[in-house]
Amino acid sequence: MYPGQFEYHRAASIKDALDLLKRYGDDAKLLSGGHSLIPMMKLRLAQPAHLIDVTKIAELRALSESGGKIVIGAAAPHDAVATSSLVRDKLGLLAEAAAAIGDVQVRNRGTIGGSLTHADPAADYPAAVLALEGEIKLERDGGSRTVKAADFFLDLMTTAVQPGELLSQIAFAPIPAGAGYSYQKYPHPASGFAMVGVAALVSLDRSGKIASARVGVTGLGAKAFRAGAVEAALAGKAADAATITAAAAKTADGIDALGDIHASSEYRAELARVYARRAIQAAVARAKA
Amino acid sequence: MRVNLTVNGQARSDEVEPRLLLVHYLRDVAGLTGTHVGCESTLCGACTVLLDGKAVKSCTVLAAQADGASVTTVEGLAKDGKFHPIQDGFWEEHGLQCGYCTPGMMMAAVDLLSRTTNPSEDEIRHALEGNLCRCTGYQHIIKAVQYAAEKMRAAAGR
Numbered sequence: 354m355y356p357g358q359f360e361y362h363r364a365a366s367i368k369d370a371l372d373l374l375k376r377y378g379d380d381a382k383l384l385s386g387g388h389s390l391i392p393m394m395k396l397r398l399a400q401p402a403h404l405i406d407v408t409k410i411a412e413l414r415a416l417s418e419s420g421g422k423i424v425i426g427a428a429a430p431h432d433a434v435a436t437s438s439l440v441r442d443k444l445g446l447l448a449e450a451a452a453a454i455g456d457v458q459v460r461n462r463g464t465i466g467g468s469l470t471h472a473d474p475a476a477d478y479p480a481a482v483l484a485l486e487g488e489i490k491l492e493r494d495g496g497s498r499t500v501k502a503a504d505f506f507l508d509l510m511t512t513a514v515q516p517g518e519l520l521s522q523i524a525f526a527p528i529p530a531g532a533g534y535s536y537q538k539y540p541h542p543a544s545g546f547a548m549v550g551v552a553a554l555v556s557l558d559r560s561g562k563i564a565s566a567r568v569g570v571t572g573l574g575a576k577a578f579r580a581g582a583v584e585a586a587l588a589g590k591a592a593d594a595a596t597i598t599a600a601a602a603k604t605a606d607g608i609d610a611l612g613d614i615h616a617s618s619e620y621r622a623e624l625a626r627v628y629a630r631r632a633i634q635a636a637v638a639r640a641k642a
Numbered sequence: 643m644r645v646n647l648t649v650n651g652q653a654r655s656d657e658v659e660p661r662l663l664l665v666h667y668l669r670d671v672a673g674l675t676g677t678h679v680g681c682e683s684t685l686c687g688a689c690t691v692l693l694d695g696k697a698v699k700s701c702t703v704l705a706a707q708a709d710g711a712s713v714t715t716v717e718g719l720a721k722d723g724k725f726h727p728i729q730d731g732f733w734e735e736h737g738l739q740c741g742y743c744t745p746g747m748m749m750a751a752v753d754l755l756s757r758t759t760n761p762s763e764d765e766i767r768h769a770l771e772g773n774l775c776r777c778t779g780y781q782h783i784i785k786a787v788q789y790a791a792e793k794m795r796a797a798a799g800r
């Protein structure tokens with residue numbers, strides 16, 4: 354199995370990549386880790402005439418802290434995010450999601466920008482990026498814009514990224530001291546993709562009640578989403594098992610759950626409720642009042 | 643297009659089609675057939691090699707993407723006529739039957755051992771998640787990695 358013919362370009366800078374995108378238009382695709390795009394090209398589901406490799410653009414690979422934000426370059430491999438001490442210390446939920454992706458070989462190649470743009474409904478990162486309220490920077494010829502995670506995922510494999518745009522980085526506020534978090538997934542036994550995955554971030558107030566909770570869900574519907582009803586059912590309540598179970602029971606409310614040969618929509622919805630409960634419980638257990 | 647790679651310590655420069663996969667570059671251009679092709683779909687790990695020290699599935703990397711990088715295949719493990727500890731491990735602990743998965747298993751294990759020479763059994767299983775063996779079963783493979791880890795710790799005096 355091999356891809357169809359194409360021309361390979363290596364972008365030296367963001368500007369270089371944007372120029373190439375402009376020159377080749379619809380015939381071109383950006384190439385990052387290639388762990389979604391190359392399999393699709395082998396199956397001839399994608400047949401771009403031009404590939405523009407963005408992984409040698411140094412600033413796209415950087416993990417840094419600036420202006421009180423943690424900034425993750427789009428071409429940072431999953432393994433780099435999972436093992437970075439900066440990310441583990443200040444953005445542990447993102448590191449946990451990265452470590453849960455596929456297997457080590459996939460994590461060594463695949464990148465966060467590729468994963469977010471590909472927007473596979475079973476991808477792990479989206480749940481964590483939603484819960485952490487990441488700000489996604491998109492560059493285009495002559496400017497850039499920032500899209501909130503909540504506005505980024507539009508539909509099945511469809512995002513806010515427009516033709517001619519390049520995702521350059523995702524910026525996050527560090528997780529507040531004392532907040533607890535957890536990413537829990539039920540992995541597909543063959544590919545490792547999330548049948549469902551839930552990222553929870555919980556802050557407690559001084560009395561030990563839940564001050565706020567953010568819950569991102571992947572795998573359940575056509576796109577990853579914030580479980581607003583679950584979050585509302587947790588806010589201001591005692592952080593006990595009854596509250597958590599009742600809140601998690603709302604995870605699939607109003608969601609058109611995916612059903613396929615791996616899991617019926619009813620089963621996926623039940624998995625989502627169970628994994629939401631586990632993720633919230635684990636987050637609460639780690640949180641400090 | 644021209645790609646310049648270092649393969650098992652030797653610099654190479656070759657004219658390739660952009661769509662040539664790294665695994666075919668290694669086998670057909672460089673003549674190193676120790677790297678196997680199994681599923682061709684990123685699932686089995688038979689094609690695992692080290693790219694700048696990290697385990698990757700070479701059926702899902704273009705030779706073009708590896709331009710400028712250093713690749714280690716199973717042929718590059720032995721040094722000065724002496725097996726790498728992971729090769730000793732597979733030998734001593736009967737880590738293979740047919741051997742089809744073995745080069746990929748060893749390269750994934752070498753990635754793990756570069757991160758820690760004191761992995762728990764759990765960590766070993768986790769590190770080999772991307773590699774399938776269809777005949778030996780995994781227990782002997784785990785033991786082979788444990789053997790190698792112990793040997794590497796002993797060599798490092800720890």
Ligand SMILES: Cc1cc2nc3c(=O)[nH]c(=O)nc-3n(C[C@H](O)[C@H](O)[C@H](O)COP(=O)(O)OP(=O)(O)OC[C@H]3O[C@@H](n4cnc5c(N)ncnc54)[C@H](O)[C@@H]3O)c2cc1C
Nearest residue numbers: 385386387388389390455463464467468476477520545546
């Ligand atoms: C065997 C296997 C198991 C996997 N298991 C999991 C799993 O458990 N969980 C999981 O989440 N994922 C999994 N994946 C997917 C993996 O995480 C991919 O790496 C990821 O989906 C895509 O990232 P990439 O860097 O490889 O992107 P690529 O394949 O290079 O690109 C994907 C898409 O994004 C576009 N793109 C890339 N970079 C940019 C950019 N900077 N700006 C704009 N567009 C861009 C490309 O044009 C393309 O359309 C698995 C993949 C494989 C092969």
Ligand code: FES
Nearest residue numbers: 680681682687701
């Ligand atoms: S041949 Fe590459 S993973 Fe199976």
Ligand code: FES
Nearest residue numbers: 739741743775776
């Ligand atoms: S030894 Fe035969 S497949 Fe592993």
